[in-house]
Amino acid sequence: MPQEETIKLSLWDKEPLMRLLAKRLTPASLGIYFFVCVSLPLCILAYAFHRGFFENISWSITVVFLFPFLAWLGFKYYEEIPELFDHLFEDIVQDAPIEKKIEFYKWLDTRFSNYASTILVLILSLSIAYIFFLEQQSVCNPGEADWMFGGDLFKLSSEVHCGCGFTWIGLFAAILQVVIGYWCINLALRAAVCYWGLYELFNHKKNWNFHIRVSPLHPDNCCGLGRIGDVAMLFNVIIFIIGIYVSLTVLDKMFVQDSSPFADITIPLYLTGFVLLAPLLFFLPLGSARRTMKRAKNDFLWPLSEKCEKLAKLSSVDNDKDSSAAVGAFFEMDKLRTQIEREIPVWPFNFRSFINFSGAIVVPLVPVLVTLLTEFGRRLFLS
Numbered sequence: 137m138p139q140e141e142t143i144k145l146s147l148w149d150k151e152p153l154m155r156l157l158a159k160r161l162t163p164a165s166l167g168i169y170f171f172v173c174v175s176l177p178l179c180i181l182a183y184a185f186h187r188g189f190f191e192n193i194s195w196s197i198t199v200v201f202l203f204p205f206l207a208w209l210g211f212k213y214y215e216e217i218p219e220l221f222d223h224l225f226e227d228i229v230q231d232a233p234i235e236k237k238i239e240f241y242k243w244l245d246t247r248f249s250n251y252a253s254t255i256l257v258l259i260l261s262l263s264i265a266y267i268f269f270l271e272q273q274s275v276c277n278p279g280e281a282d283w284m285f286g287g288d289l290f291k292l293s294s295e296v297h298c299g300c301g302f303t304w305i306g307l308f309a310a311i312l313q314v315v316i317g318y319w320c321i322n323l324a325l326r327a328a329v330c331y332w333g334l335y336e337l338f339n340h341k342k343n344w345n346f347h348i349r350v351s352p353l354h355p356d357n358c359c360g361l362g363r364i365g366d367v368a369m370l371f372n373v374i375i376f377i378i379g380i381y382v383s384l385t386v387l388d389k390m391f392v393q394d395s396s397p398f399a400d401i402t403i404p405l406y407l408t409g410f411v412l413l414a415p416l417l418f419f420l421p422l423g424s425a426r427r428t429m430k431r432a433k434n435d436f437l438w439p440l441s442e443k444c445e446k447l448a449k450l451s452s453v454d455n456d457k458d459s460s461a462a463v464g465a466f467f468e469m470d471k472l473r474t475q476i477e478r479e480i481p482v483w484p485f486n487f488r489s490f491i492n493f494s495g496a497i498v499v500p501l502v503p504v505l506v507t508l509l510t511e512f513g514r515r516l517f518l519s
C-alpha cells in the first residue's frame with residue numbers, strides 16, 4: 137500500500153452506525169433504502185390498521201418526505217468531512233512532514249470515533265424518547281384508537297390504564313424516533329468535532345506547526361478555502377430539513393391535536409436546540425479559518441499600503457511635476473487597493489451563502505412564530 141494512503145481519514149471505522157452503513161451503501165442508496173424499507177411499510181401498515189397515522193402530519197409527512205433525505209444528507213455529510221481534511225492537506229497545508237499528518241489524523245480520528253461519546257448520545261436519545269412517551273401515555277384516554285398509543289405493548293408506567301400502551305405500528309415508530317434522534321444528535325456532535333479539527337489545523341493549538349498556504353485571489357473567492365463553506369452549506373440543508381420537522385411538530389400539536397405546543401417537553405426542547413445549535417454548528421467551522429484568512433488578506437494588502445504611503449509622501453514634495461505625478465499614481469494605487477480589499481474575503485463563504493443559511497433557519501420557523509403569535513393574541517383578547 138502506498139504510504140500516502142496510510143494517512144487518509146476514515147471517520148467511521150469505530151463509530152458503530154457509520155461502520156455498518158459504510159460497508160455497502162452510498163448516501164443516495166441509503167435514502168432509497170430508508171424510503172423502501174421504512175417509510176413505505178409504515179404507511180402501508182398504517183393504511184391497513186391505523187389510518188389515524190395520516191392525520192398526524194408531523195409523522196406522516198416527515199417519515200415519507202423528510203426522513204429519507206435526512207438519512208441521505210447525514211451520511212453524505214459524514215463522507216464529506218474526511219474528504220474536506222484530505223483536500224486541505226493536499227492543497228492548503230504546505231510541506232507538512234508525513235509524521236505530523238499521521239499524528240494529526242490519529243488525534244482527529246480518536247475524537248470522531250470515541251466510544252464514550254457514542255454511548256452518551258445513545259443514552260441521551262433514549263432518555264428524551266422515554267420522557268416523551270411517558271408523557272404521552274400519561275395523558276392518553278383508554279379506549280381511544282390512537283395509532284401510536286392505542287394498544288397494550290410496553291406500557292412505560294404501571295399507573296396507565298389498559299389501552300395506553302404502544303400499538304405495533306406505534307412501537308415501530310417509537311424505535312424509528314429513537315434512531316432518528318440518535319442520528320441527529322450524533323451528527324451535531326460530529327459537526328462540533330469537525331470544527332475542533334479545523335480550529336486545531338488553522339490555529340496550531342497543539343503545536344502542529346503546519347504552514348497554511350492561503351491564496352487571497354483564489355478563483356473560489358474564498359482564498360482557496362471554499363471547500364469548508366461547501367461542507368457547511370451541506371450541513372445547512374440538514375438544518376433546513378430538521379427545521380421543517382420542528383415546524384410540522386408544532387403545527388400538528390396545535391391544529392391537529394388541538395393542544396398547547398408546550399404540552400410536552402419535546403416541543404420546547406426541539407425549538408431551543410434548533411435555534412441555538414443550528415447557527416452555532418454552521419458558523420463554528422467557518423470561523424476556524426477566519427483568523428488565517430484575515431491575516432493572509434492583511435499580508436497581501438500590506439505592500440500596496442506601503443506603496444500608497446510612499447506616493448502620499450512624494451505628493452508633498454516641492455517639485456510640482458513630481459508631486460502631480462505622485463498624486464495621480466497615489467489615487468490609482470489607492471483605488472486598486474480598495475478594489476482588492478473588497479474582493480478578498482475573510483470568511484470561507486460569500487453573502488449568498490449567508491442568505492441561504494438565514495433562510496434555512498428562518499423559513500421553517502415562520503409558520504411556528506405566526507402560529508404562536510396568533511395563539512397568544514387570541515388568548516390575550518379573549519381573556
